[in-house]
Structure formats: C-alpha cells, structure tokens
Amino acid sequence: MRAAAWITIYLALVALPMLVLFLGDVPPGVAFWWDLSKALGFAAVSMIGVQFILTGRFRAPAYPFGIDIIYFLHRYLAIIAAALAFAHFAIMWLLYEDALGVINPLTAPWYLTLGRVGLVTFILAVVTSEWREQLGLKYEWWRLLHIFLAMTGFLAAVAHILGVGYYTAAPTTRALWLSLTLSWLLLIIWVRIVRPSLLRRRPYRVRAVRSEAGEVSTLVLEPDGHSGLRTFQPGQFVWLTLGRSPFAIREHPFSLSSAPHQLPEVAMTIRELGDFTQAIPSVPEGEIAFLDGPFGIFSHHRLPRAPGFVYIVGGVGITPVISMLRAMAHEGEKRPLWLFYANPALEQVIFREELDELAGQLDLTLIHILQEPPEEWAGETGMLTRGMLDKHLPSGRIGKLHYFLCGPPPMLEAAEEHLDDMGVPRRHVHVEIFNL
C-alpha cells in the first residue's frame, strides 16, 4: 500500500511537466515515434528533477522507507532516467536523423548541443557512480563531481527543451515550464546552500576520541555555543562533517551510538575502513564538526506495542543497537530482548563488557557468534544459521517479535531469508543497510 502511494506521487511528479503542456495551447502531434521520443525526453528530465528531492534530506519522503532505500531508489531511477534520455536521442537518431543536424558544436544549433551535453553528462553521472571504486575515485571527489554533473546535466536538458521550444512555444506553457524549472532550482539552492549555512550556526567540538575493540573508534562531540540536538530516536543516524565549513564535502552518514538521555553530548562509533574513517583516531580534541540530522526509522521507539525485540547484528552494525540498548536501560525497559552478535573473533567484539552489563540490567539474551572462536568457547560459531534462531528464540512468539538487522549485506540477506522461512511478517523486520 505504501509502495502504491509512493508510485502514484512519483508518477504525478514525473507527469507534471507533460500535464503542464496541456494547460496552454498544446501543439498538434507530429508522428507517434516523434512524439514518443519527446515524451521520453520530458519524462527523463522530470525524473532527474525528482532525484534532487530524493537526496535532499527531507525527513518526510524518507519516512516510509528508510534512507538506505531512498538512496537505492535514487541509484536505480537514475539509471532508468539516463536510459530514457538515451532512448529519446536514439529514436531521433534512428528515424529522424536530419532533425539532429551536425554534431560540431560550432555550427550546430545551441539547443541541440545542450541536449547532447545533457545526455553525456547524465550517462557520466551514472557511470562514475556505478564504477566509482574501479575508476579509483575518492568518495569526496566523486561527490563533488556528482553534484556538478547532475546540475550541469539538468540545466542543459532544461535549456534544450526551452530552446527546441516546440511544445513550450505558447507563452502560458513557457511561463509554467519556467516556473516549474525554477522550483527545482530553488530546491537545489536550499539543499546545497541554505541548509549548510543554517548548519554552520550550530558547530560541535570533538570532546574525546576513544579507541574500541576491533579497529573501531568512538568520537564524542558536544555542541559549541548552542543546545545541540533537541532529541533523537535511539538507532537514528546523522551526517557528519569534520573540520572546516559545513560546505566541505567530507561528509558521511554515521549512526549515533549514544542514547538520547546523554544529550547534549553525542557519540558515533566508527570502523576504520575508508579514507575518511581511517583519519578518525587521529582527530584532535577540540576539532570543529557539523551534524545534519537525525534521520532514519531504525528505532524501537517507533514500536511501543511490540512484545519484544530481536537484534541480528554483525561487527560495527552494533552502533545503532547499542544506542537502543542504552536508552532501554535508562528507560527501565521490561520487554524481552535477544541480541545475535556476529564477529570474526572475541577480541573484535565491540562494547563486550558493556553488553554484559546491559544483559544484567535488561531482560537481554546475548548470543555471540564467532567465526574464529577461542579454544574453550562454548557459544555459537561460524555464520548465523536458522538453527541458531530456532534454538534461542521462543517458538510460540517468533512471529510477534520485531527484528532489527544491521550488518554486512550478505549477512542481512541470509538473516532475512531465515526470518521469512520462519514465518516472520515482513513488517516486523527492520533493516539498516549502509553500503551507499
């Protein structure tokens, strides 16, 4: 049902530029393939416009899906939009080659050159995103390039449509089309300029950097000259920028590992994986930082009536879960909890002692799963299996509990399939995938 509503809103937004044409004097059709080519072009441009909304960090659109799925949709819808833009060009090229004229930008009409620029830019935006690692592009540089390509492509495509002007020739249609385009531009200005400026007024300072087990560090931040986050739901995440201005491109999403009652102080627990995260342990105390958030729907606070929770976690995926467990201990949570926590080895278990303490305070069953267990280990070993879930969970209540999954994608896929086989309703399974 949620999906149906989402598709309807999306289609309405994509159809809007075409519907707007009918508000003015719509010129007569030329031929089926000709008009189809134009319609595909219009659809591609409005799909790309909507792409800016998807990644604009507005809380409402992310609400029913979770931001990971929003980025997933952004990625695949971009491929489709680029394909539609290419189909628009291909139909013209195959059937109406004369209308395309010469390629040389010095002699070709400017609006046709801009159409080609738009198409090439969209394809480049997709290629550099899909094969970023193979191309050796660092995340920060890729992000800058991506914003540049997306904006250049979009503006070129809009100028192309207005320049060709067949469907947008009538003054009313032209005015409507321009205002529609202007609203997309305002959106981009809001997301890329106004919002970062607002964040700039609320800086944070690094108070401590703590080394945890398994090449993981916890970064503790406190607000500098303001009251900080008003509140957040344990399990939510923020976008973190370290140093310099909030316009800096060194911005990454991280789950908060602290709990709301610890505000105004916030903490993020980060594994040293990429260029940015490797630098975390050497961040000096007092370094300036900016936070955008909180975002996300991965929280037990959204499920006050659930009879109990099961956490299936791998490695640093513990971050949002420790936030929930800390909050639960503070709130005096009485509901039963299970934590299946997979790690390569015992010394890599993050927050091991604290988890033992929490197990004492909460009705929490802690199940460690180790790939390389120590000799005297009596607990679970290897990968998470259906057998482990059956063994530790109460058989009569499996379908009533809510499940939070956070870890590497292969583990999540396996866990989801086990839960599906066990008859757990899909709406009881909450997943956090961070593989942007």
Place this chain on the structure above:
Amino acid sequence: MRRRRALMLVTVTAVLVVLLAIGFALFQQGWPAGA
C-alpha cells in the same frame, strides 16, 4: 530480499513512466478517437 522488493518498485515505476510516455504520444496522434 528488501533490495529485491525495492528493485521491483523501481521496475514497476519504470514501466509506468514508459506507459505514460506512450500515452502522451498516442494522445497527440488523436487517440482515443476524437480526443
């Protein structure tokens, strides 16, 4: 599985967008008759 569902959502959306474009082209050719 969750990704598979999201991928299905993308596919359905893509098909509907293409149908929308086809609808636009057909409408411009005077379909349905008399439009």
